[in-house]
Amino acid sequence: MVSNMPEVNAEFGATPAIAFPTDKPPVGLKSIEIVEGDGPMVRRGDTVTVNYHGVVWGKDTPFDSSFERHQPASFGIGVGQVIRGWDMTVPGHNVGSRLVVSIPPSYGYGAQGVPQAGIGGEDTLVFVIDIISTR
Template sequence: MSDANMPKVAEDFGHRPTIEFDGEAPDGLKSVELVEGTGPVVRKGDTVTVNYHGVTWGSDKPFDSSFDRHQPASFPIGVGRVIKGWDQTVPGHNVGSRLLVSIPPEYGYGSQGVPQAGIGGSDTLVFVVDIISTR
């Protein structure tokens, strides 16, 4: 996919990213593979372990970051256990990949958002996702 309008990401795989925005969020669900991993391919139904850093478009403060907790997260992917934007962008990439994903509300938390996390119903979510393992 094109990286038009996608933010710039500093830092390498395994390190907490910094995200720099320029302009408006792109339309629709967008994913860019920043680092191509060489491990096994993540498939729908796998349990994937990732480190991730999530911000709303234009923000420098994460609403959630496993990097900040120093604790990767594991969950089934592609089976409706996480937001649609993750289910549709993580499968098909290799372990060792770093993804940059821009997720509009309809692929995230919908028009209700998650007010307690500071996510509004019209906010585009941006995640940097490091794929650590899959099984």
């Protein structure tokens, strides 16, 4: 188990509830699978459909959440269509899995952040990702 990771409800499909154990995020890119799916494995180059909930470490309000929109997102994984932290952590997990990923700026939006979304250049991002399908 990766230490210092947020606690998240382990119910696939449920809107994530995130509790942060400390003010300081873990160092580097970290990922834990809190629900192991039994569907097909996601591979680099696949088109994956997910529900996700993204927050800045320590914050309650998401900067983006397909759960809140009730609209899953689909994109190529492992091919540079999303931030590097996603490309490096989602492949290798099965459909039906719920992941918690802690992404430092170097694997997210870099030193520039995304100010309009409330993401600073030094912010660590946390995503809860439910893998719905892959093809």
